[in-house]
Amino acid sequence: MAAPMELFCWSGGWGLPSVDLDSLTVLTYARFTGAPLKVHKVTNPWQSPSGTLPALRTSHGEVISVPHKIITHLRKEKYNADYDLSARQGADTLAFMSLLEEKLLPVLIHTFWVDTKNYVEVTRKWYAEAMPFPLNFFLPGRMQRQFMERLQLLCGEHRPENEEELEKELYQEARECLTLLSQRLGSQKFFFGDAPASLDAFVFGYLALLLQARLPSGKLQAHLRGLQNLCAYCTHVLSLYFPWDGAEGPPPRQTPAGPETEEEPYRRRNQVLSVLAGLAAMVGYALLSGIVSIQRTTPARAPGTRSLSMAEEDEEE
Amino acid sequence: MCNLPIKVVCRANAEYMSPSGKVPFIHVGNQVVSELGPIVQFVKAKGHSLSDGLDEVQKAEMKAYMELVNNMLLTAELYLQWCDETTVGEITHARYGSPYPWPLNHILAYQKQWEVKRKMKAIGWGNKTLDQVLEDVDQCCQALSQRLGTQPYFFNKQPTELDALVFGHLYTILTTQLTNDELSEKVKNYSNLLAFCRRIEQHYFEDRGKGSSSIRSS
Numbered sequence: 001m002a003a004p005m006e007l008f009c010w011s012g013g014w015g016l017p018s019v020d021l022d023s024l025t026v027l028t029y030a031r032f033t034g035a036p037l038k039v040h041k042v043t044n045p046w047q048s049p050s051g052t053l054p055a056l057r058t059s060h061g062e063v064i065s066v067p068h069k070i071i072t073h074l075r076k077e078k079y080n081a082d083y084d085l086s087a088r089q090g091a092d093t094l095a096f097m098s099l100l101e102e103k104l105l106p107v108l109i110h111t112f113w114v115d116t117k118n119y120v121e122v123t124r125k126w127y128a129e130a131m132p133f134p135l136n137f138f139l140p141g142r143m144q145r146q147f148m149e150r151l152q153l154l155c156g157e158h159r160p161e162n163e164e165e166l167e168k169e170l171y172q173e174a175r176e177c178l179t180l181l182s183q184r185l186g187s188q189k190f191f192f193g194d195a196p197a198s199l200d201a202f203v204f205g206y207l208a209l210l211l212q213a214r215l216p217s218g219k220l221q222a223h224l225r226g227l228q229n230l231c232a233y234c235t236h237v238l239s240l241y242f243p244w245d246g247a248e249g250p251p252p253r254q255t256p257a258g259p260e261t262e263e264e265p266y267r268r269r270n271q272v273l274s275v276l277a278g279l280a281a282m283v284g285y286a287l288l289s290g291i292v293s294i295q296r297t298t299p300a301r302a303p304g305t306r307s308l309s310m311a312e313e314d315e316e317e
Numbered sequence: 318m319c320n321l322p323i324k325v326v327c328r329a330n331a332e333y334m335s336p337s338g339k340v341p342f343i344h345v346g347n348q349v350v351s352e353l354g355p356i357v358q359f360v361k362a363k364g365h366s367l368s369d370g371l372d373e374v375q376k377a378e379m380k381a382y383m384e385l386v387n388n389m390l391l392t393a394e395l396y397l398q399w400c401d402e403t404t405v406g407e408i409t410h411a412r413y414g415s416p417y418p419w420p421l422n423h424i425l426a427y428q429k430q431w432e433v434k435r436k437m438k439a440i441g442w443g444n445k446t447l448d449q450v451l452e453d454v455d456q457c458c459q460a461l462s463q464r465l466g467t468q469p470y471f472f473n474k475q476p477t478e479l480d481a482l483v484f485g486h487l488y489t490i491l492t493t494q495l496t497n498d499e500l501s502e503k504v505k506n507y508s509n510l511l512a513f514c515r516r517i518e519q520h521y522f523e524d525r526g527k528g529s530s531s532i533r534s535s
Contacts, residue, residue, distance in 0.1 A: 153438075176380075
């Protein structure tokens with residue numbers, strides 16, 4: 001059989017299986033369809049085969065890194081969550097995905113990467129703690145610049161002079177979008193009835209990030225909390241498909257368990273190695289600079305004691 | 318569609334006159350409102366609205382479809398106009414720079430092209446080939462065609478903002494002469510969309526006696 005498909009994505013935090021929107025969406029879609037993926041949760045984008053996360057390595061060795069294309073590939077491999085949808089529902093999916101991209105995505109980027117309080121206390125903190133040294137110094141800053149540029153170009157057509165007004169407008173549209181989603185969902189379990197579809201994966205990605213992260217300035221979060229059916233929808237998907245609540249704790253499925261326990265010994269080994277390295281550095285410095293010199297006195301003591309005992313013998317004689 | 322009396326004026330510096338930098342904009346009394354969304358809201362505030370008869374779910378769907386059209390059709394049109402080398406060279410540069418004297422026509426055209434290319438890159442369309450863009454347009458038209466079905470308008474009997482938006486884009490695609498006709502061919506594949514455009518054109522434009530280019534001639 002061909003090698004199983006491998007998915008590289010950002011690891012989890014804030015009670016979610018992944019902290020990145022695209023990774024979360026792809027993971028959720030894979031869970032919905034039961035696709036047998038080997039999931040690698042990494043905190044270093046350079047570890048992924050394409051340099052960005054999420055990335056899918058197919059069974060033929062090809063690497064795909066655009067989320068839409070990853071989902072299309074999964075569909076081609078017969079893991080299709082939209083199989084039962086009518087043509088009209090398929091059209092609705094496209095329309096609502098465009099709505100999400102236009103209205104919610106700019107605000108999501110703004111909330112997590114541009115809003116100073118959120119960025120410093122939540123986003124940067126997580127990424128800086130999760131990434132290995134020395135990436136944690138410059139990579140979060142670089143990601144922030146990339147996101148800010150993307151945001152600028154996304155809504156750069158509007159009046160760029162008045163930032164506060166622009167912000168207000170963005171949030172206003174996002175609130176409207178959330179209300180629209182809530183109205184469309186109504187009291188159903190998923191957007192198209194009782195079975196989840198790809199649209200649910202996308203919506204869940206956005207909502208979960210907005211709801212779960214503990215944001216100090218969460219204006220949109222407050223609005224979202226007011227929409228009961230969307231909150232219930234979010235918790236429902238989390239409890240059904242991600243019951244182990246993020247990266248901590250043992251997962252029920254076999255496939256993600258492997259790489260996760262593999263990471264544990266690596267972490268322990270790294271800790272032990274770093275302690276040993278520290279000790280070796282201190283001892284080496286001490287010896288080299290002469291603060292401590294052990295070896296010279298030990299051979300001198302033995303003849304010293306012998307000479308003492310000889311002297312005693314001499315005295316006795 | 319709202320039966321409002323308007324006078325259409327064409328100006329070369331329309332983009333600069335508009336408060337947000339985009340056309341179209343309307344000038345009413347001493348107020349200037351630009352872009353479709355704000356204009357719709359402005360007209361609604363004055364008491365004319367096309368979507369009053371829709372319920373909440375339908376309004377949500379309408380907004381979503383409008384975003385789809387904006388996302389796919391508008392971006393595809395921009396791509397074709399500014400990122401496809403043949404079209405840029407033969408048509409867009411000349412058309413965009415025509416109101417200005419040399420060398421301004423070249424400079425402004427290049428500047429706009431550079432701006433559009435940057436935006437394409439930001440939304441992920443920078444690496445798309447023309448075929449992929451046409452495929453996206455096809456998907457979008459398929460979605461619209463399925464939503465329209467056999468109804469006269471998207472929300473059955475009454476036209477709404479979505480109908481106006483879709484008509485605007487499709488009509489432009491169908492009637493603009495380009496170096497390659499693949500884009501309009503994609504739209505022509507869907508007969509109900511063609512019929513939809515023709516119906517609106519006949520009902521709202523030809524009845525008023527306008528003699529501009531019609532769909533029949535292309």
